[in-house]
Amino acid sequence: MTTPTLLLVGCGKMGGALMRGWVSSPNPPRLFILDRKIQDAPAGSTVFRTPEEITDDVQPDIIVLAVKPAGAEPMLKALRNVLGSRMDKAALLSVMAGKSCEKLAEWCGRADMPIIRTMPNTPSSVGAGSTGLYASPHVSKAQKELAIRLMEQVGAVVPVPHEEDLRSVIAIAGSAPAYVFLLAELLEKTGQELGLEKKAARTLVRSMIYGVGKMLHELPDEAETLRKNVTSPNGTTAAALNVFMAEENWPRLVPLAAEAAIKRSRELDD
Numbered sequence: 084m085t086t087p088t089l090l091l092v093g094c095g096k097m098g099g100a101l102m103r104g105w106v107s108s109p110n111p112p113r114l115f116i117l118d119r120k121i122q123d124a125p126a127g128s129t130v131f132r133t134p135e136e137i138t139d140d141v142q143p144d145i146i147v148l149a150v151k152p153a154g155a156e157p158m159l160k161a162l163r164n165v166l167g168s169r170m171d172k173a174a175l176l177s178v179m180a181g182k183s184c185e186k187l188a189e190w191c192g193r194a195d196m197p198i199i200r201t202m203p204n205t206p207s208s209v210g211a212g213s214t215g216l217y218a219s220p221h222v223s224k225a226q227k228e229l230a231i232r233l234m235e236q237v238g239a240v241v242p243v244p245h246e247e248d249l250r251s252v253i254a255i256a257g258s259a260p261a262y263v264f265l266l267a268e269l270l271e272k273t274g275q276e277l278g279l280e281k282k283a284a285r286t287l288v289r290s291m292i293y294g295v296g297k298m299l300h301e302l303p304d305e306a307e308t309l310r311k312n313v314t315s316p317n318g319t320t321a322a323a324l325n326v327f328m329a330e331e332n333w334p335r336l337v338p339l340a341a342e343a344a345i346k347r348s349r350e351l352d353d
Protein backbone atom coordinates (compact mmCIF):
# COMPACT_ATOMS: atom_id res chain seq x y z
CA MET A 84 0.00 0.00 0.00
CA THR A 85 1.51 3.39 -1.02
CA THR A 86 1.60 6.23 1.50
CA PRO A 87 -0.98 8.87 0.55
CA THR A 88 -0.04 12.55 0.42
CA LEU A 89 -2.36 14.92 2.29
CA LEU A 90 -2.60 18.68 2.21
CA LEU A 91 -4.26 19.55 5.53
CA VAL A 92 -5.79 23.00 5.16
CA GLY A 93 -6.54 24.45 8.61
CA CYS A 94 -4.87 22.87 11.60
CA GLY A 95 -6.88 24.22 14.51
CA LYS A 96 -9.00 22.18 16.90
CA MET A 97 -10.36 19.64 14.38
CA GLY A 98 -7.54 19.65 11.82
CA GLY A 99 -5.07 19.42 14.72
CA ALA A 100 -7.00 16.49 16.23
CA LEU A 101 -6.81 14.63 12.91
CA MET A 102 -3.13 15.47 12.53
CA ARG A 103 -2.33 14.07 15.99
CA GLY A 104 -4.41 10.95 15.30
CA TRP A 105 -2.70 10.35 11.96
CA VAL A 106 0.86 10.85 13.18
CA SER A 107 0.26 8.40 16.05
CA SER A 108 -1.26 5.76 13.73
CA PRO A 109 0.74 2.80 12.37
CA ASN A 110 0.87 4.14 8.77
CA PRO A 111 0.89 7.94 8.89
CA PRO A 112 0.20 9.78 5.63
CA ARG A 113 2.74 12.20 4.15
CA LEU A 114 1.57 15.54 5.54
CA PHE A 115 1.69 19.04 4.12
CA ILE A 116 -0.03 21.53 6.43
CA LEU A 117 -1.44 24.94 5.55
CA ASP A 118 -2.15 26.94 8.70
CA ARG A 119 -1.14 30.44 9.66
CA LYS A 120 -0.37 29.75 13.32
CA ILE A 121 0.42 26.05 13.93
CA GLN A 122 3.37 25.75 16.36
CA ASP A 123 3.63 21.99 16.96
CA ALA A 124 3.85 20.49 13.47
CA PRO A 125 5.00 16.86 13.60
CA ALA A 126 8.47 15.86 12.44
CA GLY A 127 8.49 15.02 8.75
CA SER A 128 5.60 17.33 7.88
CA THR A 129 5.92 20.58 5.93
CA VAL A 130 4.11 23.76 7.00
CA PHE A 131 2.93 26.61 4.78
CA ARG A 132 1.49 29.76 6.32
CA THR A 133 -0.43 30.92 3.21
CA PRO A 134 -1.65 29.19 0.04
CA GLU A 135 0.93 31.19 -1.96
CA GLU A 136 3.76 29.51 0.00
CA ILE A 137 2.77 26.04 -1.29
CA THR A 138 5.71 24.71 -3.27
CA ASP A 139 5.64 23.13 -6.74
CA ASP A 140 6.51 19.65 -5.43
CA VAL A 141 3.21 19.34 -3.50
CA GLN A 142 0.86 16.94 -5.29
CA PRO A 143 -1.81 15.93 -2.78
CA ASP A 144 -3.94 12.81 -3.21
CA ILE A 145 -6.41 14.37 -0.79
CA ILE A 146 -6.90 17.99 0.28
CA VAL A 147 -8.41 17.96 3.79
CA LEU A 148 -10.38 21.16 4.30
CA ALA A 149 -10.61 21.98 8.02
CA VAL A 150 -11.24 25.72 8.13
CA LYS A 151 -14.46 27.33 9.36
CA PRO A 152 -17.25 27.09 6.77
CA ALA A 153 -17.19 30.87 6.27
CA GLY A 154 -13.54 30.66 5.16
CA ALA A 155 -14.03 27.87 2.64
CA GLU A 156 -14.77 29.91 -0.48
CA PRO A 157 -11.70 32.21 -0.42
CA MET A 158 -9.48 29.31 0.64
CA LEU A 159 -10.59 26.99 -2.19
CA LYS A 160 -10.31 29.75 -4.77
CA ALA A 161 -6.78 30.53 -3.54
CA LEU A 162 -5.85 26.83 -3.66
CA ARG A 163 -7.17 26.54 -7.21
CA ASN A 164 -4.98 29.50 -8.24
CA VAL A 165 -1.88 28.09 -6.60
CA LEU A 166 -2.29 24.38 -7.38
CA GLY A 167 -3.72 24.78 -10.91
CA SER A 168 -3.93 21.39 -12.64
CA ARG A 169 -2.60 19.67 -9.49
CA MET A 170 -6.05 20.30 -8.01
CA ASP A 171 -7.54 18.06 -10.73
CA LYS A 172 -5.51 15.07 -9.53
CA ALA A 173 -6.74 15.42 -5.95
CA ALA A 174 -9.97 14.71 -4.08
CA LEU A 175 -11.30 17.23 -1.57
CA LEU A 176 -12.23 15.92 1.88
CA SER A 177 -14.19 18.48 3.88
CA VAL A 178 -14.67 18.14 7.63
CA MET A 179 -16.81 21.27 7.78
CA ALA A 180 -20.23 21.32 9.43
CA GLY A 181 -21.62 23.33 6.51
CA LYS A 182 -21.26 23.94 2.74
CA SER A 183 -22.62 21.45 0.22
CA CYS A 184 -20.58 19.32 -2.19
CA GLU A 185 -22.08 21.39 -5.00
CA LYS A 186 -20.78 24.68 -3.55
CA LEU A 187 -17.37 23.21 -2.68
CA ALA A 188 -16.99 21.88 -6.24
CA GLU A 189 -17.93 25.28 -7.66
CA TRP A 190 -15.29 27.01 -5.51
CA CYS A 191 -12.74 24.42 -6.65
CA GLY A 192 -13.53 25.62 -10.18
CA ARG A 193 -14.78 22.25 -11.38
CA ALA A 194 -18.34 20.90 -11.21
CA ASP A 195 -17.04 17.31 -11.28
CA MET A 196 -14.46 17.79 -8.50
CA PRO A 197 -14.49 14.63 -6.36
CA ILE A 198 -15.77 15.78 -2.95
CA ILE A 199 -15.92 13.68 0.20
CA ARG A 200 -17.78 15.33 3.04
CA THR A 201 -17.09 14.00 6.52
CA MET A 202 -18.14 14.83 10.05
CA PRO A 203 -15.40 13.66 12.43
CA ASN A 204 -14.94 14.61 16.08
CA THR A 205 -12.05 15.60 18.36
CA PRO A 206 -11.56 12.12 19.96
CA SER A 207 -9.84 11.41 16.60
CA SER A 208 -6.77 12.95 18.27
CA VAL A 209 -6.42 9.83 20.44
CA GLY A 210 -7.44 7.34 17.73
CA ALA A 211 -11.00 7.08 19.12
CA GLY A 212 -12.91 9.32 16.73
CA SER A 213 -16.26 8.72 15.04
CA THR A 214 -16.68 9.95 11.47
CA GLY A 215 -19.72 10.05 9.21
CA LEU A 216 -18.66 10.09 5.54
CA TYR A 217 -20.51 10.95 2.34
CA ALA A 218 -18.87 10.67 -1.09
CA SER A 219 -20.27 12.70 -4.00
CA PRO A 220 -20.96 10.85 -7.30
CA HIS A 221 -17.69 12.17 -8.80
CA VAL A 222 -15.53 10.35 -6.23
CA SER A 223 -13.88 7.24 -7.65
CA LYS A 224 -13.99 3.90 -5.81
CA ALA A 225 -10.27 4.19 -5.08
CA GLN A 226 -10.64 7.74 -3.70
CA LYS A 227 -13.54 6.72 -1.46
CA GLU A 228 -11.59 3.72 -0.17
CA LEU A 229 -8.59 5.93 0.54
CA ALA A 230 -10.77 8.47 2.41
CA ILE A 231 -12.35 5.70 4.51
CA ARG A 232 -8.93 4.20 5.25
CA LEU A 233 -7.56 7.58 6.35
CA MET A 234 -10.44 8.29 8.69
CA GLU A 235 -10.35 4.71 10.02
CA GLN A 236 -6.76 5.41 11.09
CA VAL A 237 -8.23 7.77 13.72
CA GLY A 238 -11.38 5.87 14.73
CA ALA A 239 -14.68 4.43 13.49
CA VAL A 240 -16.12 5.42 10.10
CA VAL A 241 -19.78 5.23 9.10
CA PRO A 242 -20.45 5.93 5.40
CA VAL A 243 -23.88 7.55 4.90
CA PRO A 244 -25.91 7.31 1.67
CA HIS A 245 -27.17 10.92 1.55
CA GLU A 246 -25.34 14.23 2.07
CA GLU A 247 -28.26 15.36 4.23
CA ASP A 248 -27.49 12.49 6.68
CA LEU A 249 -24.37 14.39 7.76
CA ARG A 250 -26.62 16.76 9.73
CA SER A 251 -27.73 13.85 11.92
CA VAL A 252 -24.07 12.81 12.31
CA ILE A 253 -23.25 16.35 13.52
CA ALA A 254 -26.05 16.18 16.10
CA ILE A 255 -25.15 12.80 17.60
CA ALA A 256 -21.38 12.49 17.04
CA GLY A 257 -19.61 15.60 15.67
CA SER A 258 -20.90 18.01 18.31
CA ALA A 259 -21.69 15.32 20.85
CA PRO A 260 -18.28 15.05 22.59
CA ALA A 261 -19.10 18.53 23.95
CA TYR A 262 -22.32 17.19 25.50
CA VAL A 263 -20.34 14.50 27.31
CA PHE A 264 -17.60 16.97 28.33
CA LEU A 265 -20.35 19.17 29.76
CA LEU A 266 -21.66 16.24 31.78
CA ALA A 267 -18.12 15.64 33.06
CA GLU A 268 -17.77 19.31 34.02
CA LEU A 269 -21.09 19.30 35.88
CA LEU A 270 -20.38 16.03 37.71
CA GLU A 271 -16.92 17.26 38.78
CA LYS A 272 -18.42 20.55 40.01
CA THR A 273 -21.21 18.75 41.85
CA GLY A 274 -18.69 16.38 43.48
CA GLN A 275 -16.80 19.39 44.85
CA GLU A 276 -19.98 21.06 46.05
CA LEU A 277 -20.78 17.82 47.86
CA GLY A 278 -17.46 18.04 49.73
CA LEU A 279 -14.98 16.00 47.64
CA GLU A 280 -11.50 17.38 46.84
CA LYS A 281 -11.22 18.76 43.28
CA LYS A 282 -8.63 16.13 42.34
CA ALA A 283 -10.74 13.31 43.79
CA ALA A 284 -13.88 14.42 41.90
CA ARG A 285 -11.87 14.77 38.69
CA THR A 286 -10.32 11.29 39.00
CA LEU A 287 -13.63 9.63 39.83
CA VAL A 288 -15.60 11.29 37.03
CA ARG A 289 -12.98 10.81 34.32
CA SER A 290 -12.28 7.17 35.11
CA MET A 291 -16.04 6.54 35.29
CA ILE A 292 -16.61 8.05 31.80
CA TYR A 293 -13.61 6.15 30.44
CA GLY A 294 -15.03 2.92 31.89
CA VAL A 295 -18.48 3.58 30.46
CA GLY A 296 -16.93 4.29 27.04
CA LYS A 297 -14.90 1.10 27.24
CA MET A 298 -17.97 -0.98 28.15
CA LEU A 299 -20.03 0.56 25.35
CA HIS A 300 -17.16 -0.05 22.95
CA GLU A 301 -16.28 -3.62 24.00
CA LEU A 302 -19.54 -5.26 25.11
CA PRO A 303 -22.34 -6.39 22.80
CA ASP A 304 -25.08 -5.26 25.24
CA GLU A 305 -27.53 -2.47 24.46
CA ALA A 306 -26.91 0.79 26.34
CA GLU A 307 -30.31 0.30 27.93
CA THR A 308 -29.25 -3.08 29.40
CA LEU A 309 -26.04 -1.60 30.78
CA ARG A 310 -28.07 1.22 32.34
CA LYS A 311 -30.53 -1.23 33.91
CA ASN A 312 -27.63 -3.28 35.34
CA VAL A 313 -26.64 -0.21 37.40
CA THR A 314 -30.17 0.54 38.52
CA SER A 315 -31.13 -1.49 41.60
CA PRO A 316 -34.89 -1.49 42.18
CA ASN A 317 -35.71 1.35 44.52
CA GLY A 318 -32.00 2.13 44.93
CA THR A 319 -29.87 5.28 44.60
CA THR A 320 -29.55 5.16 40.79
CA ALA A 321 -33.31 4.83 40.34
CA ALA A 322 -33.71 7.93 42.52
CA ALA A 323 -31.28 9.90 40.33
CA LEU A 324 -32.68 8.57 37.03
CA ASN A 325 -36.19 9.56 38.07
CA VAL A 326 -34.90 13.13 37.75
CA PHE A 327 -33.00 12.69 34.44
CA MET A 328 -35.69 10.54 32.79
CA ALA A 329 -38.68 12.69 33.71
CA GLU A 330 -40.53 13.50 30.47
CA GLU A 331 -39.52 17.19 30.55
CA ASN A 332 -35.82 16.43 31.15
CA TRP A 333 -33.45 14.27 29.04
CA PRO A 334 -36.13 12.59 26.86
CA ARG A 335 -37.21 16.06 25.72
CA LEU A 336 -33.89 17.92 25.95
CA VAL A 337 -31.67 15.51 23.95
CA PRO A 338 -33.82 15.63 20.77
CA LEU A 339 -34.25 19.38 21.28
CA ALA A 340 -30.48 19.90 21.44
CA ALA A 341 -29.98 17.69 18.35
CA GLU A 342 -32.57 19.75 16.46
CA ALA A 343 -30.76 22.98 17.44
CA ALA A 344 -27.46 21.59 16.09
CA ILE A 345 -29.17 20.57 12.83
CA LYS A 346 -30.78 24.00 12.45
CA ARG A 347 -27.38 25.64 12.92
CA SER A 348 -25.80 23.32 10.32
CA ARG A 349 -28.40 24.56 7.80
CA GLU A 350 -27.47 28.15 8.60
CA LEU A 351 -23.76 27.34 8.12
CA ASP A 352 -24.58 26.09 4.60
CA ASP A 353 -25.62 29.59 3.47
Ligand SMILES: NC(=O)C1=CN([C@@H]2O[C@H](COP(=O)(O)OP(=O)(O)OC[C@H]3O[C@@H](n4cnc5c(N)ncnc54)[C@H](OP(=O)(O)O)[C@@H]3O)[C@@H](O)[C@H]2O)C=CC1
Nearest residue numbers: 093094095096097098118119149150151152178179180203
Ligand atom coordinates in the same frame (compact mmCIF):
# COMPACT_ATOMS: atom_id res chain seq x y z
N1 LIG B 1 -13.99 21.57 16.59
C1 LIG B 1 -14.64 20.42 16.40
O1 LIG B 1 -14.88 19.63 17.33
C2 LIG B 1 -15.11 20.06 15.02
C3 LIG B 1 -15.00 20.93 13.95
N2 LIG B 1 -15.43 20.55 12.71
C4 LIG B 1 -15.27 21.46 11.58
O2 LIG B 1 -13.89 21.73 11.44
C5 LIG B 1 -13.69 23.02 10.87
C6 LIG B 1 -12.65 23.77 11.66
O3 LIG B 1 -13.12 23.92 12.99
P1 LIG B 1 -12.09 24.15 14.19
O4 LIG B 1 -10.91 23.25 14.02
O5 LIG B 1 -12.90 24.06 15.41
O6 LIG B 1 -11.66 25.67 13.89
P2 LIG B 1 -10.27 26.36 14.21
O7 LIG B 1 -10.51 27.84 14.03
O8 LIG B 1 -9.73 25.86 15.49
O9 LIG B 1 -9.31 25.84 13.03
C7 LIG B 1 -9.18 26.44 11.77
C8 LIG B 1 -7.69 26.71 11.53
O10 LIG B 1 -7.50 27.12 10.19
C9 LIG B 1 -6.70 28.30 10.18
N3 LIG B 1 -7.02 29.12 9.00
C10 LIG B 1 -8.23 29.56 8.63
N4 LIG B 1 -8.12 30.29 7.49
C11 LIG B 1 -6.82 30.28 7.15
C12 LIG B 1 -6.08 30.87 6.08
N5 LIG B 1 -6.68 31.60 5.13
N6 LIG B 1 -4.74 30.68 6.03
C13 LIG B 1 -4.13 29.96 7.00
N7 LIG B 1 -4.77 29.37 8.05
C14 LIG B 1 -6.10 29.54 8.12
C15 LIG B 1 -7.14 29.00 11.44
O11 LIG B 1 -6.24 30.04 11.81
P3 LIG B 1 -6.89 31.35 12.56
O12 LIG B 1 -7.41 30.88 13.88
O13 LIG B 1 -5.74 32.30 12.64
O14 LIG B 1 -8.02 31.83 11.68
C16 LIG B 1 -7.16 27.84 12.43
O15 LIG B 1 -5.89 27.50 12.90
C17 LIG B 1 -15.05 23.72 10.89
O16 LIG B 1 -15.52 23.81 9.58
C18 LIG B 1 -15.94 22.82 11.73
O17 LIG B 1 -17.26 22.78 11.28
C19 LIG B 1 -15.94 19.30 12.47
C20 LIG B 1 -16.09 18.41 13.47
C21 LIG B 1 -15.73 18.71 14.84
Ligand SMILES: O=C(O)[C@@H]1CCC=N1
Nearest residue numbers: 179180253257258259
Ligand atom coordinates in the same frame (compact mmCIF):
# COMPACT_ATOMS: atom_id res chain seq x y z
O1 LIG C 1 -19.53 23.41 16.64
C1 LIG C 1 -19.29 23.26 15.45
O2 LIG C 1 -19.87 23.95 14.57
C2 LIG C 1 -18.31 22.21 15.02
C3 LIG C 1 -18.95 21.15 14.15
C4 LIG C 1 -19.13 19.95 15.01
C5 LIG C 1 -18.34 20.26 16.21
N1 LIG C 1 -17.87 21.46 16.17
